[in-house]
Amino acid sequence: MSDASFLSFLDDPGFLAAFVEVSRPRAHGAGLDPYDYDRVTAPLASAHDWPAACAAAGQRYAEAAGRAAAEGRGVTAGEAYRTAARWYHVAGWLPHPDREAAARTAADADEAMRRALAHLDPAAERVEGDGFAGWLRRPSGGPAASRPVVLVVPGMDSGKEEFHTVVEALLARGSAVLAIDGPGQGVLTAGSAPEPDYHRVVGRAIDALADRDGLDPDRIAVVGLSLGGYYAATAAAHEPRVRAAALVSGPYRLAWDELPPFVRATLVQRCGGSEAARAFAARLDMTALVPALTVPVLVVEGGEDVIPGVTNATPLAAEAPAAELLLVPHGNHLLGTALPDWLPTAADWLTGHLTAQR
Structure with a gap:
């Protein structure tokens, strides 16, 4: 079967x-208004129209943000740029035959996020290196103490622009947050492939935090x-500097021949x-990881999360x-x-474990 046939x-x-x-x-979890989502998706006549329609929504919000910024309405501009970033990101949820167009839209999401943070959190820092790129944010207010850090890691067709609500929940509880794109994700979609040994990516990201002020290198966690x-x-x-982890809807293993066409195509x-x-799917099996998972781990699962070919991480x-x-x-x-049934609890769990390690 040819690769192109996977898009049929x-x-x-x-x-x-x-x-x-x-x-x-x-989309709701990513922060998009459900009525806005329906207005954008209802007119679609074909799945092929999804990327352009979502990107057009992103462009409309980016233009509105530009007008607000020109008029000195900084908060409105930042919020509109953030919504633009979300829509540009959502455009990439379907496999797109035009990979160059998909890469441009991912770059638009990254740029819109940069502009959003310039208005909403000017202290945010760009952190990037070999195989990763993201934003480091610190909690607002309070003393410039040494903060624990939580890395937010996206999934197969995701990116750092999707999980604003997760980032905000962690910031509100006193943790600094580094939300990244890794190989094959977000702004790095073009020119890189997903990396099964993602602990190497996390290790390089942690290395890049070493010279940042106000961060505690002994209190680092990951949520994926x-x-x-x-x-x-x-x-x-595998990364000894990671002291706790939360796994949200993560796979325990994948069975390639049973996966839905959408997952295989992506x-x-x-x-x-x-x-x-x-080969990538065959590498994804947590069985071999279990003996080395000695740090606290929170497995977050939805009872209605059933995807053919995916064994959830519940075991x-x-x-x-x-x-x-x-x-x-x-x-x-x-x-x-x-969202209310898992995110506050998971954010409390992560920050609680990091606080206990002080």
């Missing part, structure tokens, strides 16, 4: 309506979402071909010696249907 599912009858519906909670949950587990198992494009994608809660399970029965994948 985009033309299946009923796929567009199903994708719009299943993505609504994810979707495929990022697996990445967070590898970091907790991996094929991001890995650079079908054989590379199969890890029973296998790893310091793991706990937070199961929300009505939660879906990424628990966008249940």
Whole structure:
């Protein structure tokens, strides 16, 4: 089967309506207004129209932000740029045959986020290096004390622009936050492939924090979402500076032949071909990580998160010696249907473990 054939599912009858519906909670979790989401997605006639429609929504918000900035309305400008970043990011949720266009939209999301933070959090610092790029933010107010740090790691088709709510929850509890894109993610989608040994990426990101003021190198945690949950587990198992990890909707293992066409197509494009994608999927198995997972781990799962070919990370809660399970029965994948039921608890858990290690 050719790589291009993996995109044929985009033309299946009923796929567009199903994708719009299943993505609504994810868009809500990413901070998009659900009514705005419906206005953008309702006119779509084909799944092929998704990237352009979402990118156009991002452009409208970016233009509104520019007007607000020119009029001196800084908060409004920052909020509009942040919404633009979210829409540009959502444009990349479907595999796009035009990879150059997809890369440009990811770059637009990154730039909109830069402009949003310039208005909303001018102290935010760009942190980037070999195989990662992101933003370091510190809690507002209070003394410039040595803060714990939580790295936010995205998943298969995600990026740092998606998890504003996670970042804000951690900042509100006193942690500094570094939200990154890694290989094959976000602004690094073009020219790089997903990295199974993501602990190396996390290690380089932690290295880059060494000369930043007000951070405690002995209190570092990772929260990973979707495929990022697996990445967070590898970091907790292999990077000794990581002292705790939260895995949200992470996979325990993948079975390539059972995965939905959407997942296979996304991996094929991001890995650079079908054989590379199969090899990547075969590497994702937490079984070998369990003996090395000795730090506290919180496994966050939604009871309605069922994806063919994906074994959820729930077994890890029973296998790893310091793991706990937070199961929300009505939660879906990424628990966008249940934000109040998991995010405050997970943010408290992470910051609590880091505070206890002071």
